[in-house]
Amino acid sequence: MKDDVVPIAKPSILLREEFDDWAVLFSTDSGEAYGINPVSVFIWKRLDGERTIDGLVEELIANCDDAPDDAGGQVLTFVNELLAKGFAGYEVDGR
């Protein structure tokens, strides 16, 4: 996936945040559920069809005290997993 594409969360995916800042992503279409960690929650909330991968990474680094060196790679991996699961897509019309 190119860094300048704009991912967007699928509207039918529910985010349920829990006491320890982890959250459930639940597909109301398929019934699949996954647990995501707090960093992934941060990214998920910003998959609004406005931010590029680079923009997400910049925002993450700006908000984290101890962002890993490969934060960009990790964000890309997470977004790719969401795309593969059908939990996210691309914003077709751009920004």
Add this chain to the structure above:
Amino acid sequence: MNEKPGPRNNEQPATSDQQRNYPLNQLYFYLTEGCNLACRHCWIQPKFQGSGHSSPAMDLGLFRLIIDQAKPLGLSVVKLTGGEPLIHPRINEMLDYIKREDLRLTVETNGVALTQELAEKMKSCKNPFVSVSIDGVRPETHEWVRGVAGCLDQAVQGIRHLVQAGFRPQVIMTIMRRNRDEMEEVVKLAESLGAGSVKFNVVQPTARGELMQQGGETLSIEELVEIGQWVETELSSRSGIRLHYGHPAAFRPLSRMFSDDGGGCTVCGIFGILGVLANGNYALCGIGETVPDLIFGHAEIDRLEDVWRNTEILQQIRSGLPSRLKEVCGECLMKERCFGSCIAQNYYRTKDLWAPFWFCQEARKKNLFPETRVWRSPKIP
């Protein structure tokens, strides 16, 4: 998007293609109708087999025949349980056959009859996994649960034999009112013996467990939920070995289910498991001992392939789980992983395959079910 919004809630009949896609991964052999202990919570309720008594046990030839028929269906794992599998008079030959057929071995034992020779024979099988029951660190506790004097020392010695043979066995403790205060000590004992993990089971209200519940000897749902949170957060964090607590997936912290070091999130394997009772009956699992509806045939009469592919209840389970689960289980976000937790227990209690699991149902009534794990489809006006 072709499907309607909302979790799947309409049963789709399984096609013949779908039926073919269910390999029979595991056989659970309940090898003996008797047991050398008399555990007050046992959901199988075998006959007590003290010295001088013997109860029927699975025929060795039938055991081999079943494995031979199961391998073409996808068999890769054999679990030996009971009763007590290690008192089976032909256990050595059964282990030899499992090894010869290159099948993975899982054994659930009370450890009493576990010799060094048996430990080493089990270790020679493919990827063996053995769990031993320890229900307290004090003899008066463990033996109150297990019904036979001296059995704690024997079980501990059995674990030592396993460790000596190279295992890191799992210790299983079933928690109840009498032993709840010994949970942390059991973890320490397990660590000191060289065990690899401890699993805390909840007494299921089946057979003898149901009598315990009626007698007030089991823990309340409030206690079970609270203890679960304590195990998942506090006790796990200070234990050197992995801990599992037997509450349904809806109660497990996501960080324990989905992080690399949290113990994982196993998905129920019900679609690939079949039970074989000591008398040769095929059943959903050991529940066949108490629920005749869940017996599917007999190994001397019925071809295993026919039983596995054509048993109506198995087909219903394949097509109906998890979409037909009712009430709290039907609304649970974890239902694709949990599948109603224990469909055998649910059926035992209600005669309904799709009934909710008692733990979740009781927790919901007491407002203890995690609301973040529930989703109700919107009503169409």
